[in-house]
Amino acid sequence: MSTLGQITPPPEWAPHKAVWIGFPSHPDLWEADLDQAQAEAVAFARAVHAEGRGEEVVLVAADKESAATARKLAPFADVTVELFGDIWLRDTAPIIDGSGRARDFGFNGWGGKYDLPGDEDIGARLARRRGITILPCDWVLEGGAIDGDGTGLVVTTEQCLLNPNRNPGLGKAGIERLLRQDLGYDRVLWLGDGLLNDHTDGHVDNLARFVGENRLAIPRSPENDPNWRVYQDAAERARAAGVEVVEIPSPGRVLRDDDVVPASYMNFYIGNAAVVVPVYGTAQDDAAVAAIRTIFPDREVHGLRADAILTGGGSFHCISQQIPA
Numbered sequence: 001m002s003t004l005g006q007i008t009p010p011p012e013w014a015p016h017k018a019v020w021i022g023f024p025s026h027p028d029l030w031e032a033d034l035d036q037a038q039a040e041a042v043a044f045a046r047a048v049h050a051e052g053r054g055e056e057v058v059l060v061a062a063d064k065e066s067a068a069t070a071r072k073l074a075p076f077a078d079v080t081v082e083l084f085g086d087i088w089l090r091d092t093a094p095i096i097d098g099s100g101r102a103r104d105f106g107f108n109g110w111g112g113k114y115d116l117p118g119d120e121d122i123g124a125r126l127a128r129r130r131g132i133t134i135l136p137c138d139w140v141l142e143g144g145a146i147d148g149d150g151t152g153l154v155v156t157t158e159q160c161l162l163n164p165n166r167n168p169g170l171g172k173a174g175i176e177r178l179l180r181q182d183l184g185y186d187r188v189l190w191l192g193d194g195l196l197n198d199h200t201d202g203h204v205d206n207l208a209r210f211v212g213e214n215r216l217a218i219p220r221s222p223e224n225d226p227n228w229r230v231y232q233d234a235a236e237r238a239r240a241a242g243v244e245v246v247e248i249p250s251p252g253r254v255l256r257d258d259d260v261v262p263a264s265y266m267n268f269y270i271g272n273a274a275v276v277v278p279v280y281g282t283a284q285d286d287a288a289v290a291a292i293r294t295i296f297p298d299r300e301v302h303g304l305r306a307d308a309i310l311t312g313g314g315s316f317h318c319i320s321q322q323i324p325a
Contacts, residue, residue, distance in 0.1 A: 006098050006099050006184070007097045007098050007099055007101075007182075007183065007184040008097070008098045008148065008150065008151075008152055008183065008184035008185065009095055009096060009097050009098060009148055009150075009183060009184075009324070010098060010150055010324045011148060011149050011150035011210060011213075012147075012210075012269075012270040012322060013211075013212075013270045013296075014150065014324060014325070015272060015324070015325035016055040016271065016272050016322045016323060016324060016325055017055065017056065017323045017324065017325045018055055018056035018057070018058055018322075018323045019048060019055055019056070019057055019058065019269075019271065019320050019321070019322045019323065020058050020060055020089050020093050020126060020320065020321045020322075020323070021041060021044065021045050021048075021057060021058065021059050021060065021077075021089070021319055021320045022041070022059075022060050022084070022086070022087025022088065022089045022319040022320075023038065023041055023059045023060060023061045023062075023066060023067075023069075023070045023079075023087065024037040024038050024041060024066075024087055024309075024312075025061050025062035025063060025066035025084075025087070026062060026086065029086060029312070030308075030311075030312065033308040033311045033312075036307070036308035037308040037309050037311070037312070038069065038070075038073065039073070039308075040304065040305060040306055040307075040308055040309050041059075041087070041309065041319060042059075042070075042073045042074045043304050043305075044269070044276050044304060044306075044316045044319075044320075045057045045059060045074055045076075045077055046074065046076065047271075047274050047276045047300075047302045047304065048269065048271040048273075048274055048276060048320075049076050049077065050271070050272075050273035050274050050300065051076075052076075053272075053273045054271050054272045054273035054274055055271055055272045055273075055322075056078065057074070057076070057077040057078065058077065058078045058079075058080055059074055059077045059078070059079045059080070060080055060081075060082055060084065060087075060089060060122075060126070061079060061080070061081050061082075062081070062082070062083055062084050062118070063081065063083075064081060066081075067079050067080075067081045080129065082118070082122055082125050082126060082129070083117065083118035083122070084116075084118040084119055084122045085109075085114065085115075085116020085117055085118050085119035086114070086116055086119070086312065087309075087312070087318075087319045088144075088312075088313075088314055088318050088319060089122075089126075089319060089320060089321045090142070090143045090144045090205065090314075090317055090318045090319065090320060090321050091107065091110070091142035091143050091144050091145075091200070091203075091318070092107055092119050092122050092123055092142075093122065093123050093126050093143070093321035094123040094124070094126065094127045094132070094134070094321070095143050095183065095321075096132070096322075096323055096324050097135075097183060097184070098184065098324075100132070100133075100324070101132065101133045101134070101135050102123070102124075102127035102132045102133065102134045102135065103135055103137050103182055103183060104123045104124050104127065104134050104135065104136050104137060105123070105137045105139065105140065105141040105142075105182075106137070106138060106139055106140040106141070107119055107120055107123070107140065107142065108140050108165075108166070110142070110199060110200050110201065111163060111165030111166055111201055112165055113199060114199075124136075130323070132323075135182075137178075137182045139167050139170070139178055140166045140167050141161075141166075141178075142160075142200065142203065143321060144200060144203035144204070144205040144206075144314075144317070144318055145157070145160045145161055145200070145203050145204060145205075146161075146179070146183075146185075146204060147204055147205055147208070147209055147210050148183075148185060148210065149210040149212070149213050149214060149215070150213065151213050151214070152184060152185055152186040152187055153185070153187045153188075153189065153210075153213075153214065153243075154179060154183070154185040154187070154188055154189070155188075155189040155191060155204055155208055155210065155216060155238075156188065156189075156190065156191065156204050157190070157191045157192065157193065157194050157202040157203070157204050157207065158190055158191070158192055158193070159192065159193045159194050159201055159202030160194065160200065160201045160202045160203055160204070161175050162175065163201045165201070166201075172188075172190070175188075176188050189216075189237070189238060189241050189243060190237070191204065191207065191208060191233070191234045191237055191238070192230070192233050192234065192237070193230050193233075194206060194207050194230070194262075195207060195227050195230065195262040195264060196226050196227055196230075196260055196262065197259065197260055197261060197262055198262040198313070199313050200313070200314075203318075205266065205267060205317050205318070206262055206264040206266055206267055206314075207219075207230065207231075207234055207264070207266060208234050208238070208266065209266050209268070211246060211270075211295045211296070212244075212295075214242070214243055214244055215243070215244045215246060216238050216243050216244065216245055216246065217245075217246045217247075217248050217266065217292075217295070218231055218234050218235050218238065218245055218246070218247060218248070218266075219231045219247070219248055219249070219250035219264065219265065219266060220247040220248065220249055220250060221250050221252075222249070222250065222252040222283075222284065224252045224253045225250050225251075225252045225253060226253055226260050227250070231250065235247070246291075246295065247291075248265055248266070248288055248291045248292060249265070249284040249287045249288045249291060250264070250265065250284065250288075251263045251264065251265060251279075251280050251282045251284055251285070251288070252282055252283070252284060254280050254282060254310075256310075256311065261310055261311075262310075262313070263278075263280045263282075263310060263315075264278075264315070265277055265278065265279070265284075265288040265289075265292070266317075267306075267314065267315035267316055267317040267318060268292060268316065268317060269316045269317050269320050270296070270299075271299070271322075272299075273299060273300060274299055274300040274301070274302055275292060275293075275296045275299050275300070275301045275302070276301075276302050276304055276316050277289050277292055277301065277302065277303045277304070277316075278303075278304065278305075278306035278309075278310070278315035278316050279303040279304065279305055279306065280305070280306065280307060280310070281305065281307070285303055286303070288303070289301060289302075289303035304316070
């Protein structure tokens, strides 16, 4: 195996040793949605744990009071206390590479939009707590901005990785060089924009997800979906690159307080025993879960409501980061 192959992170469907899941902890951030967001996070964790048939679940709480709530609601989980700004561990926790080391990237609050205490170094603290070797990487990268198929192929969006609020001046060639150097990705599938009103600047885990080697799931739009052109462009780019596209129904237009929110079934999490799909009470929920069930016939596929978590801007994939076996 090449050196690159040794460091390439395993695909999400490969076996996991455990998963970190952020537990909503800050009343000032979540306000009236806090209790429901906690309940949704625990339901997600329970499905992933699958009564011991899945993987170890580590709920990460920001303070002792929240940790006590997490232990009460989720007695099946390990609960740890680490200061963080918010629960989006896909972006702030480390990415574990193919050699089992933690790649700890720079984090700047999604381009300077949300500067919250603890988010800048929680990745190193989580890795250190589990005794994982840490390799600092001196550029900004969030885990939700990329998705790999385990063969060296990675998908991302131009909107996010080329945004001057992350790594100004690098350009495509520079980003590709660093993805190869630090994560072993030797082929990059560049999609265009992400979802409307996604304050991560277009994270790919809300748009397109690898579900097999060279096999990419992308939403298919109902007529009312404000992102239909984004989905169409993504599918065209993927097919032009020789990547197989699997279409999944999209939720369509989802509103909160009359504003379009970035609701996406693509924010599913692939665990050892279960795939957990966020649903939002739309007419497409059942069809989307059924479509994803056909992709993963060897796993239980659950559609779980994620309305409250979505008020913070993400869903189940965004609040989790797996630790490969």
